[in-house]
Amino acid sequence: MQVQEASGSEHWNRVKKRLRAELGDDVFSSWFARVDLEEHAEGTVRLSVPTRFLKQWIQSHYNERLMGLWKGECDNVHKIELTVRGAVRPRQVSAPVKAGIPAPQRPKIASVEPRLDGFSDNSNSVAAAQAATAALGRGESVSEVGRDILQGAALDPKYTFETFVEGESNGLALAAARQVASGGAVTFNPLYLHASVGLGKTHLMQAVAAKVRASGRKVLYLTAEHFMYRFVSALKAQSALAFKETLRTIDLLLIDDMQFLHGKQVQQEFCHTLNALIDGARQVIVAADRAPSELDTLDDRVRSRLSGGLVVGIHEPDFSLRRNILSARVGLAQRSYPNFEVPDSVLDFVARHVVSSGRDLEGALNRLVAHNQLTNQPITQEMAELTLRDLIRSSEPRRVKIEDIQRVVSKHYNVTKADLLSARRTRTIVRPRQIAMYLAKVMTPRSLPEIGRRFGNRDHTTVLHAVRKIEEMARADNALAQELELLKRMLDA
Numbered sequence: 001m002q003v004q005e006a007s008g009s010e011h012w013n014r015v016k017k018r019l020r021a022e023l024g025d026d027v028f029s030s031w032f033a034r035v036d037l038e039e040h041a042e043g044t045v046r047l048s049v050p051t052r053f054l055k056q057w058i059q060s061h062y063n064e065r066l067m068g069l070w071k072g073e074c075d076n077v078h079k080i081e082l083t084v085r086g087a088v089r090p091r092q093v094s095a096p097v098k099a100g101i102p103a104p105q106r107p108k109i110a111s112v113e114p115r116l117d118g119f120s121d122n123s124n125s126v127a128a129a130q131a132a133t134a135a136l137g138r139g140e141s142v143s144e145v146g147r148d149i150l151q152g153a154a155l156d157p158k159y160t161f162e163t164f165v166e167g168e169s170n171g172l173a174l175a176a177a178r179q180v181a182s183g184g185a186v187t188f189n190p191l192y193l194h195a196s197v198g199l200g201k202t203h204l205m206q207a208v209a210a211k212v213r214a215s216g217r218k219v220l221y222l223t224a225e226h227f228m229y230r231f232v233s234a235l236k237a238q239s240a241l242a243f244k245e246t247l248r249t250i251d252l253l254l255i256d257d258m259q260f261l262h263g264k265q266v267q268q269e270f271c272h273t274l275n276a277l278i279d280g281a282r283q284v285i286v287a288a289d290r291a292p293s294e295l296d297t298l299d300d301r302v303r304s305r306l307s308g309g310l311v312v313g314i315h316e317p318d319f320s321l322r323r324n325i326l327s328a329r330v331g332l333a334q335r336s337y338p339n340f341e342v343p344d345s346v347l348d349f350v351a352r353h354v355v356s357s358g359r360d361l362e363g364a365l366n367r368l369v370a371h372n373q374l375t376n377q378p379i380t381q382e383m384a385e386l387t388l389r390d391l392i393r394s395s396e397p398r399r400v401k402i403e404d405i406q407r408v409v410s411k412h413y414n415v416t417k418a419d420l421l422s423a424r425r426t427r428t429i430v431r432p433r434q435i436a437m438y439l440a441k442v443m444t445p446r447s448l449p450e451i452g453r454r455f456g457n458r459d460h461t462t463v464l465h466a467v468r469k470i471e472e473m474a475r476a477d478n479a480l481a482q483e484l485e486l487l488k489r490m491l492d493a
């Protein structure tokens with residue numbers, strides 16, 4: 001992606017400055033503080049936001065103003081595109097119409113993203129609560145919410161321990177989840193599960209929630225955004241106290257997508273709830289797309305409280321787990337389509353090539369079912385290759401994570417990860433840090449501001465400077481160019 005970053009970011013800074021002046025600090029921070037410029041090229045400005053709600057809100061309230069301000073900067077701008085950063089969930093394979101296997105779906109409620117820093121009973125907060133209510137889009141009124149605090153997000157009946165396939169990469173997480181669900185003494189509290197997209201966090205959490213609920217205990221399963229929404233709504237309905245008290249009577253609280261818990265006051269409230277539940281020997285389970293130490297938007301106290309229980313990562317599935325997930329899915333499909341057969345060689349082929357997540361495997365299998373049922377053609381290797389072509393091709397490049405880059409670079413240059421993230425300016429640290437930021441830019445889809453945040457909260461201009469510097473040096477220095485290639489190969493392996 002060729003990005004006109006220098007001029008783009010200058011324009012963007014000026015656009016933001018004007019917006020801030022027009023809207024005032026509060027409103028600006030509510031909606032624009034976490035909007036990042038991804039790209040400005042060929043008349044299109046691409047901005048990214050962390051949630052779907054924010055995207056909708058900006059599109060419906062500020063699109064014209066944004067366009068006007070951008071046009072004031074460069075008159076060739078004709079399009080503003082907003083994408084959701086948090087939704088870097090991999091491609092979802094379209095579900096077969098008749099296959100009867102539900103599409104890989106997230107049984108979570110609509111995203112809600114008011115910024116709640118410094119929240120008090122003022123118009124900005126009320127606007128946020130109204131926005132939150134509107135975003136829910138289900139006709140739920142604040143008072144209904146107040147009445148039914150305990151009603152969390154719906155559980156998907158598919159997500160049980162019986163349908164969860166165990167492997168090396170998820171064995172520890174599964175064991176911990178089972179232990180928590182067994183209802184014995186509270187041992188791991190909070191249990192914190194982390195993994196990148198589609199690796200089964202939600203599945204496991206809901207399996208625990210369903211089991212504990214079936215035993216008659218009080219369970220609340222919420223996404224972090226849902227938690228924010230409930231809290232804002234309760235404040236607005238002046239039922240915050242009841243909300244807090246009700247939360248503290250829960251036996252098991254599960255918070256999914258923790259990376260989206262934003263806002264100082266919400267985090268404080270969450271921290272109080274966490275402390276109260278843990279101190280009262282009630283179980284808390286949290287899931288996020290990264291480890292607590294990587295959740296840089298979180299308040300230090302929340303982060304340390306979250307790290308204080310058991311933190312377990314779920315890693316990418318190996319071949320044997322992928323193969324077993326596929327076999328289990330075939331078994332499920334056969335309940336609806338008894339004549340559905342997939343030769344072992346085709347399952348091997350899919351497991352070898354669709355490598356990223358359970359969600360992709362599920363999508364791949366849905367496609368085979370659809371083809372088979374709609375065309376009455378048996379499933380063969382050729383048919384699978386054709387049907388899954390794009391999925392296989394797009395899953396080929398390995399997704400490199402910033403933490404992998406930090407790990408490999410710090411090992412290669414014999415510095416610590418803390419050095420890379422620190423403010424230290426010694427040459428032996430500055431160069432590896434710049435190389436790591438450069439690799440993060442060229443090997444991951446992360447934006448410059450996000451990379452900056454992941455490298456000790458640096459400004460995006462620092463990242464841009466690092467990228468340029470390394471590019472320039474590599475052009476002049478063949479040894480460095482080769483070293484970069486070596487690092488890339490290590491990361492791609």
Ligand SMILES: Nc1ncnc2c1ncn2[C@@H]1O[C@H](COP(=O)(O)OP(=O)(O)OP(=O)(O)O)[C@@H](O)[C@H]1O
Binds near residue numbers: 104166201203362
């Ligand atoms: N080990 C597994 N056994 C069976 N199914 C699995 C397994 N891992 C993932 N899946 C399936 O893959 C799909 C995606 O899983 P899930 O929604 O739990 O992922 P996630 O880690 O919560 O991802 P996200 O961060 O996108 O929410 C689900 O349909 C789930 O059932």
